[in-house]
Amino acid sequence: MNKKRILMVFTGGTIAMHNDVKSMRAIVSSNNTNLINMIEDSFKAFEIDYVEHSSFPSPYIKPIDMFKMAKLIESHLEHKKYDGVVITHGTDTMEESAYFFDLYFNIETPIVFTGAMRNLSELGYDGLSNIFSSILVAASLESRGRGVLLVMNDEINSAAEVMKTHTVALDTFKSLEFGPLGIVDSQDVIYYRSNTNTKPNLTISKLTKRVEIIKVASGSDSLLLDFLVDQKVDGIVLEALGRGNVPPMMVPGITRAIENHIPIVLTSRCPKGRVFDTYAYEGGGHHLKELGVLFSGNLSSQKARIKLLLALEKISNLDELHQYFDN
């Protein structure tokens, strides 16, 4: 039987780090040779091609890097047939890169993100088992057409739903609202449900915009909104209160941004649930909707930012942007 063929792309993160002997704190490894040797020893049942893209701690990864990675993977997939793709990535911004890819790619081939919470020097390094489960998921026919996936701790999550929820725990990645799509158990890839998201096709040919996030708190006013309008950013995501409400002192800033053709996307600082136009008081969701604010369902602010960055490359008209967000 032919071996399944996997494309593995290294981008960095704790999965490829080790402890500095002096400080005993994690530092980036200069190459992935150790990791590749471990993979080669363990996974002889697969044919794996390796791409050493980078060794970034993931806080260094910018949206433009995500775009370049997506292009690179696209060109590999055009030149050779793969059963699946596995991308190793730092966990801090993994949910953003994975969601970027989810919006960008419109293919059946499984793309799986994975990483580690413990580095190569630490007891209980979880990188190898995460890579193993990810290869199994990427090679599984059951994974085709499910969008981009994130596999850690033997759980399979959808890039559109998943979030890093714990600073250090091995089971940090959770789809808080819906639970995992499935699991890996004794080398079996088992799916329990289908994805909830209907994703717009946001395959883009360039990435040029700047979108910032403002977190709303009690007493927030228009200071940060005014600053971003003055800076001429291309879009603003508000991580608002509860169902999607802001203090009335923010309304002048929101109005000014929209008058300056800067789209505003509404998310909630609650980790679960949709934003909705329930409240008609000044600054309430209904009022914000009347002002022209875009609603982003149950996306986190960091994912809504990625969606707006991509959407703005396709469209700048507010009415048409509503098509990408109001669902």
Ligand SMILES: NC(=O)C[C@H](N)C(=O)O
């Ligand atoms: N577990 C990790 O990978 C965290 C690391 N700071 C990173 O995102 O690169």
